[in-house]
Structures are given as C-alpha cells and as structure tokens.
Amino acid sequence: MVAAETRTKVLEVNDLSISYGPKTAMSGLSLDVYENEIFGIIGPANSGKTSFLRAINRMDAFDSQMNVNGSLRFMGTEVSAWRNDYALRRQIGVVFPLPVGLPMSIYDNVAFAAKLRGVKGKAALDEVVERCLTRAALWDEVKDRLDSLGSQLSGGQQQRLTIARALSQEPTLLMLDEFSIAVDPVTTMRIEDVLKELKKEMTILLVTNLVQQAERLADRTALFLNGSLIEIGYTDALFEGQTQDQRTKDYLEGRFG
Amino acid sequence: MTARFAATELNLSNYRTERRYRLMLFSMTAMLVLPVLIILAILILKGAPMISWEFLFEFPRRGMTEGGIYPALLGTIFIVVVDLIFAMPIGVAAAIYLSEYAPDNWLTRAINLAIINLAGVPSIVHALFGVGAFVIFFGFGTSILAAALTVAIMTLPLVIVATRESLQAVPQAFREACWSMGASRWQTIFTVVLPNAISGILTGLILEVSRTAGETAPIMFTGAAFFLPFLPESVFDQTMALSLHLFVVSTQVPEVPEALPYGVALVLIGIVLIMNAISIVFRSYLRGKKKW
Ligand SMILES: Nc1ncnc2c1ncn2[C@@H]1O[C@H](COP(=O)(O)OP(=O)(O)OP(=O)(O)O)[C@@H](O)[C@H]1O
Ligand SMILES: [Mg+2]
Numbered sequence: 205m206v207a208a209e210t211r212t213k214v215l216e217v218n219d220l221s222i223s224y225g226p227k228t229a230m231s232g233l234s235l236d237v238y239e240n241e242i243f244g245i246i247g248p249a250n251s252g253k254t255s256f257l258r259a260i261n262r263m264d265a266f267d268s269q270m271n272v273n274g275s276l277r278f279m280g281t282e283v284s285a286w287r288n289d290y291a292l293r294r295q296i297g298v299v300f301p302l303p304v305g306l307p308m309s310i311y312d313n314v315a316f317a318a319k320l321r322g323v324k325g326k327a328a329l330d331e332v333v334e335r336c337l338t339r340a341a342l343w344d345e346v347k348d349r350l351d352s353l354g355s356q357l358s359g360g361q362q363q364r365l366t367i368a369r370a371l372s373q374e375p376t377l378l379m380l381d382e383f384s385i386a387v388d389p390v391t392t393m394r395i396e397d398v399l400k401e402l403k404k405e406m407t408i409l410l411v412t413n414l415v416q417q418a419e420r421l422a423d424r425t426a427l428f429l430n431g432s433l434i435e436i437g438y439t440d441a442l443f444e445g446q447t448q449d450q451r452t453k454d455y456l457e458g459r460f461g
Numbered sequence: 462m463t464a465r466f467a468a469t470e471l472n473l474s475n476y477r478t479e480r481r482y483r484l485m486l487f488s489m490t491a492m493l494v495l496p497v498l499i500i501l502a503i504l505i506l507k508g509a510p511m512i513s514w515e516f517l518f519e520f521p522r523r524g525m526t527e528g529g530i531y532p533a534l535l536g537t538i539f540i541v542v543v544d545l546i547f548a549m550p551i552g553v554a555a556a557i558y559l560s561e562y563a564p565d566n567w568l569t570r571a572i573n574l575a576i577i578n579l580a581g582v583p584s585i586v587h588a589l590f591g592v593g594a595f596v597i598f599f600g601f602g603t604s605i606l607a608a609a610l611t612v613a614i615m616t617l618p619l620v621i622v623a624t625r626e627s628l629q630a631v632p633q634a635f636r637e638a639c640w641s642m643g644a645s646r647w648q649t650i651f652t653v654v655l656p657n658a659i660s661g662i663l664t665g666l667i668l669e670v671s672r673t674a675g676e677t678a679p680i681m682f683t684g685a686a687f688f689l690p691f692l693p694e695s696v697f698d699q700t701m702a703l704s705l706h707l708f709v710v711s712t713q714v715p716e717v718p719e720a721l722p723y724g725v726a727l728v729l730i731g732i733v734l735i736m737n738a739i740s741i742v743f744r745s746y747l748r749g750k751k752k753w
Contacts (some may be wrong), residue, residue, distance in 0.1 A: 261641055268564055294643035304638040307657055316652070317642045366638075373642060 211238040213280070214377055214407040215260065220274035222255045222431075224267075229255040230431045233274070237377075242399065242408040244422025244439060246415060246455070251428040253411045257379050260409075261296045262289050279376065294321060297370025301382040303362035305354030306369075310337075310346050313354040313365055317373040332372055339402070340368035341394050360391035367395065371402075378402065379409040384417065396421055415456055419443050427452050504727045511724025525688060525710055526717050530725055532692055536605070536685065536700030537674055537732065543609035543696055544616070544673045545666070551613075552620025552669075553662060559621070560628040561650055580618035587615040588679040596683055606696040608684025615679055616672045620665040627661020628654060659747055663740045671733045677704040687713075703729045 215237040222230040230252035237243045245253050255270075262283055264270040276283050278292065286292040294317070306313050311333055318332045333350070337343040342364040346357070354365055363383060370378055380399075384392040399408060399421060412418050418425045418439060425442055427434040427449075435442075435452045447453045468476075519529030563569040591611025601607040631654050639649040655662075677685075685702040687709055693700040703725060711722040 263637065263640070266637075266640055266646075290643045290645060292643075293641055296641070298638075298641040300634065300638065302634070304634045306635060306638060306653055308652075316639075316644075320643055320648065369642070 211240075213237070214239055214278065215409075216275070216277040216280075218275040220256075220259065220272070220276055222252065222259050222264075222273075223271045224255075224269045228431055230259075230428075233433050235426060235433060235436055237407060237409065239407055240403055240405075241423040242403055242410055242421050244418035244425035245409065245411045245428060246413070246418050246425060247428035247434075248413075248455075250430065252431040253428055254381055256428070257298070257381055257409065257411060259283075260377075260379065261293050261298060265289055290320075294373055295376045297373045297375035297378045299363070299366050299370055299378070299380040299383045301385045303359060303366050303386060305357065305362045305365055307353065307355060309351050310354050310357070310365060311350040314368050314372050317369060321373075336368040336372040337365075339371055339398065340364045341398055342368055360387045363387050364391070364395065367398070375406055377407045377409060379411070381411045382413055384412070384414065392417075415458070427455055429455075501730070504723055504730060507720055508723030508725075508727035511720045512727065516724060517728070520690070521688070524716075525706075525714050526721070530703065530706060530728065532689060533701040533703045533706035533725070534728060535692060537703040537729075539605050539693065539696075539700060540609050540612065540680060540684070540702060541670055541673045541732075543605055544613045545669065547610060548613040548617055548620055548669055548673075549666060552617050552665065553624050555617075556621045556624035556628060557650060557655075560625045561646060561654065576618045576621055579615075580622070582615075584615060584676060584678045587611055588682040590614070591679055591683040601697065603682075603686075603699050604684050604697045605693055605700050606684070608680040608700075608702075609673075609696075611679045611683045612673045612676050615676070616669050619668040619672060623665030623668060624658065624662050627658040627664070630661070631657045660744050663744060667733075667736055667740050670736045674729060674732050675704055677708055681705055703732075 213236050215235075217233055217235050220230065220233040221228065233252075233256065245256070247253055258264065258267075258270070259272045259276060260278065260283065264272050272284075278286070278296075283292060306316065308316070314333045314336050315329045318329055323329060323332060334343060334347075337346060342361060345361060346365075354362065357365060363386065367383075383395065387395070396417070399410070402408065410418065410422055422439045424436060425439045426436040429451060435447060435449045437447065437452075442452065443456060445453065447456070516529045517534060518531050520531055521533075522528035559569065559573065563572075588611065591607060591614075595601050595607035595610050596603055599607075601610075635653050635657070636649055639653050640646075644652070680702055684699055685705045686699045687701075687705070689699060689701050707722055707725045707729065710717045710725060
C-alpha cells in the first residue's frame, strides 16, 4: 500500500458529484488513479460509470444539462482549470461502448488526432497511422484498404480502429467504456492483450460490465452502485473475497438484486 | 427438404391488411404525382413547339406577341444568382448556429418559431417590405438587387429548415467522438458534420432556386419590369423576369399566340428541373466519394 502512494497520481478525485438537471448521477466520489495502472470500474447500469468518464474529459462543456461539482484533478491540475479543454482532451483517449468509426477513411480516422495536434506532412502522418493501427492489432487486416470507409469495417475491426484512433492522440490516460459490448470473444481477447502492453506507457481506466474482464486486467477495481462508490480494492484481493462491503462480494459473485 | 407450413387464418388476414394499406398509400402517392405529370405533359405538348434558339435568345417583338424571351430568361438567372449569394451563406450559417451552437432556451425557441412564421408570411407582404426596405430605405431603387434581396429574405426559411434538419440527422455519437479527441466545435462541424449534411443543404439550394425563379409578386414591386428593350448592366438596373413575363403574356397583352405562354412556362420549369438534375448528379458524385 505504501509503495503505491509514491507513484504519480494521474487522477485525484475528491467529493465529486455529477447531475443532469435535477437528477443526480454520481455523488461524493473520491478516488485516486495512479500512473501505469489499469483501474477497473464495475457496476450495474445507471451506476454513473459513463458519467464519471464524461466528467473527466469535460463533456459537460457540450451538455448544458450536465453539472459537475467537487474536485477532479488530472495530472495535478483541476480539469476545469486546464489551459483549455482541447489540450486536456487531447491527452485523454476515449473508446465508446459501440464503435464510432467517423465517416471518413480508415487512414483519416487515425490521422485526424495527429492533424489536430499539428503533425504535418504525409510521411509523418503515415508513420502515426501505421504505428497506431499496428498497436491496435488491426494493421495487417487493413493495410491494403486504408482509403476505404472506416464504417465499412466489421464491428470488431471498427472497435480496434477506435482504439487506434485513441492511441494516435498519444494519450496519458486511456478511458475505455464497456469496449467489448459489440465485440466477439476472440477480438476481445486480442484487445485485452493490447491493453496489457499499453499499460507500460499509459494509465488505463477500464469501465466494464464483465466482472471477469476486470479480474483479468485491472490492478485495482472500484464498484459503483447507483451513483456512489461502494468500494475500491486490489483486484486480486477483492476476488479472493477480501471485501469490506457485502454488496461488493455479492456483485462479484453474480448474486445481485 | 424445406418444411412447409399451412398459412393460418391470422397469417392470411395479416397479408390482406398489409395489401390494403399498401394500396391505400400507393393511391395517395399517385394522386400526388398524377397532377404534376399532367401539368408537365400539357406544358411539353403545347410549349415544346415554341422552344427554339430564336425563342431563347432573342428579344420579344411586336408588343411581346412575337420573338423570344431572352431578357426575361437572363433576368431570372440574374435574380436567382444574386439571391443565392445572399440566401445560401446566411441560411446555412444560421442553420449551423441553431443546430450546433444555440443553447436550448426560450430565445432559441422564439427564433425557431419566428423562422416558421416567416415562411408563412404571404409573398405580397414580403413585396411591400422589400419596397420599404430595399427600394426606398437603402435606396437601391427598383433593381435586381432589391428584388433578389426581397426574395432572399422570403425564402431564407427554406434554406434554414432544410439545412438544420440535415445537420440534426448526423448522429450525435460522431460529434462526441470528435470532441473527445480535442476537436473544437467548429473543427467538428467542418470535418464531420457538414460533409455528412451536404445532401440536405443541396435540397435547400434547390428549393431556393425553384421558389426564387417562380416568385412573381415580390419581384414585380421591387425590380422586375413589364418590358425593357435592353438588358440590365448592373445589379442596380431593372430587369425582365420569366415569372412576370409569363403573367404578362397570359393576361396583360392582347393577341398573344396560344403557345407562347406555354413556352415561357416550359422554360421556367426547365430551369428548375435542370437545377434538380445537377444536384442529383452532384449528390451521387459525393456518394461515389464515399463520404458516409
Ligand atoms: N446525457 C445525459 N443526459 C441526462 N441524463 C443522463 C445523461 N447521461 C446519463 N444520464 C443519467 O445519469 C445516470 C447515470 O448514467 P450513466 O450513463 O453514468 O450510467 P452507467 O453506469 O454508465 O450505466 P451503463 O452501465 O448502463 O452504461 C442515469 O440515470 C442516466 O439517466
Ligand atoms: Mg455507461
């Protein structure tokens, strides 16, 4: 435990609450996420997992309904106090539950973030595209059709495309929201292997509704339930039954509700 | 080896209902299309013999009972072009603002309501507004500019509504994916939203051209002349226009050969159809580039 606290904190969350109009989606959330860990978040529907991710990359700026209160520091700086939202978001890659291949070519999907960052020149962009697609385990399948539409790939390929796209941001933090919901088990395993590799270079926030996925990947896991944090613990310990809260135990064992 | 099952009474009744509704909907569609086809057929039958090089490119003669429609044709094109120069950028920009930027509050709702109402104002009222505003207040006189601006204001709602609808049809997930990569609203609109809304914007453009070419009352008061023996030299000159010319040769001058108004009407419709054809070709070209 002591060792963990000397690591850099990528996220420091203190008494965070999120609401949409009169409806509270998350309250009193406090947690820290450290550099180079995979931090799993599990919990049933409506527990506020997606809302938490949206608060981190300041999607509330685009949603007049959404209100975020409390303290949320990314790399030591309050997210609302960042130089600008765009610079913040460029450091945070997001993968959505359903693959969102932007309606442009495979190449452009991956080159887009690099262009936003100011990377110029075909050679430099080519390099980014090849590197990110390779790391997302997609390069071999698409290298001959980079000009075709991203949305013409299969669901599992598209999800790897969105991972490649997120990687092209060279993110400090990678947030995955139930990424395997529309992906077959084989592809899921391939992506999971990729994530284990990526962990060496970045911090990963993994929201998942598959308890076993958290068990396989996450160093630490948090259980959210109806807009509150129930428990955080080392994943191994939690799955060995060392839980503080009965609800965690029930949820992990699939006896819930 | 396919197993076959006998249709139950319920299946049969489902088929019958299905057939009945399809027939009903089809006949409604036919009722809509039939008058259009008949109008077109009559126009072509009676008007086509009029169409000739001379008809299109010569001045009217003998009190407009002979000769061509060149100044009116050119005038209509001028008015449409000047109208588009104002209406398209303003309409598209307003639609982008309303769809992508405007907060959902009473002001936005009031603006949306105003746009719908603007579309419902009778054209003669717009004509009088155009006289007051452009002809007199801004001092453009009765001119192509005043006429085009009057029609532009009148038809702005078409462009705004068509564009706004097509922007809103672009899935929100695209925007969120783009924003989450650190793109600004404008970068998102420019790279993802607009390219995917282009066909709706083209629809707005077509509606705009058709309406502008066909309007009579608003331009009659603000810039279109009964007859002019010369062509306009700038946007501050008056011009003849097809729609007004059609009105004039059908009702205002005696002894016009019967086919002449049909010829004028056919040219007017022809402009609209050509614009439609161009936009269809352009749209399928865009689709060929596989933007979606
Ligand atoms: N954009 C939004 N506007 C209004 N309310 C929202 C919005 N997004 C989420 N909510 C509300 O916030 C609450 C928490 O939703 P959230 O999406 O964070 O849950 P979740 O844990 O991600 O659930 P799931 O596992 O189903 O994805 C829900 O009650 C939901 O209705
Ligand atoms: Mg969710």
